[in-house]
Amino acid sequence: MNIKQYLDSTYLKTAEQANLTEEENTLVVKASIQEAIDEAFKLIMIRPEHIKMARKMIEDAHSKVVIGTVIDFPFGTASIENKINEAEYAIKDGVDELDFVVNYEAFKNGDTHLIKDEVIACTRLGLTHHKVVKFIIEVAALSDDQIIQISSLIKNTVVAHFDEKDYHNVFVKSSTGFYKTRDGLPNGATVPTITLMLENAHPLPIKAAGGVRTLAEALEMINLGVKRIGTSGAKTIANGNTTEGGY
Numbered sequence: 001m002n003i004k005q006y007l008d009s010t011y012l013k014t015a016e017q018a019n020l021t022e023e024e025n026t027l028v029v030k031a032s033i034q035e036a037i038d039e040a041f042k043l044i045m046i047r048p049e050h051i052k053m054a055r056k057m058i059e060d061a062h063s064k065v066v067i068g069t070v071i072d073f074p075f076g077t078a079s080i081e082n083k084i085n086e087a088e089y090a091i092k093d094g095v096d097e098l099d100f101v102v103n104y105e106a107f108k109n110g111d112t113h114l115i116k117d118e119v120i121a122c123t124r125l126g127l128t129h130h131k132v133v134k135f136i137i138e139v140a141a142l143s144d145d146q147i148i149q150i151s152s153l154i155k156n157t158v159v160a161h162f163d164e165k166d167y168h169n170v171f172v173k174s175s176t177g178f179y180k181t182r183d184g185l186p187n188g189a190t191v192p193t194i195t196l197m198l199e200n201a202h203p204l205p206i207k208a209a210g211g212v213r214t215l216a217e218a219l220e221m222i223n224l225g226v227k228r229i230g231t232s233g234a235k236t237i238a239n240g241n242t243t244e245g246g247y
Helices: 022-039 048-060 080-093 104-108 112-128 144-161 164-169 191-201 215-224 234-238
Strands: 007-010 043-046 066-071 097-101 132-136 170-173 206-209 228-231
Touching: 007 022, 007 206, 007 234, 022 043, 022 048, 022 234, 043 048, 048 066, 048 080, 066 080, 066 132, 080 097, 080 112, 097 112, 104 112, 104 144, 112 132, 112 144, 112 164, 112 170, 144 164, 144 170, 144 191, 164 170, 191 206, 191 215, 215 228, 215 234
Parallel strands: 007 043, 007 228, 043 066, 066 097, 097 132, 132 170, 170 206, 206 228
Antiparallel strands: none
16 A cells, blocks of 8 residues: 555645745745655645646646645635635646535535535536545534534435546545634544544545544554545655644
8 A cells, every 4th residue: 555645745724824924835835745746645735826836846847746725715604606716716727626615504504405506516517627526524513413414415416416437536525624623622534533424425435634643543544444634744644653733
């Protein structure tokens, strides 16, 4: 097994969140992209405004690293129209994979029709442009029953509206890594939450993001059946060490 082909190396902090200037933060992004190229990770996950830079660096290096970005991040409360517009710009800039934050607050309020409409519109856009699509459900904001329900809802919507040959390109993803929990509770992927997702989203693949900090944890997720792992400490994990990254 090549662990690096499961790792989506991730840097999603704004300059403000990183307590850096815009110029300093751009240098961090650039270094993250270069590291992904040097280490041959599966993917570099960055904010939309950095896609063009990543595309140029990857093409100049003749690298196979793919580019992912987040849409309506991290809260997922924008309209479907705004989500689609943001994704279209990312596609024009050269992105390969689109990670949409589902409007999980609307889901918690019972608006399953909105979630279905989001999933249909965003999946159609992605697949039409030959992109991988992922739906972030933010497990830390949900109860176990809600994780089961929303995973099943996304799965059933995709199965009802899209071809079986495309299922492997539509993921359900655990977390943004930026959700603020109370009392130090996990804000990302855990074995119990990922197990619920795997059981209820199948045959859609699962991406575990947020909270995977060691090689042992990454391997445990892969052994469970996860296809991708998002982490801000990809190199550290690949080297068998523990990352102190926040997501």
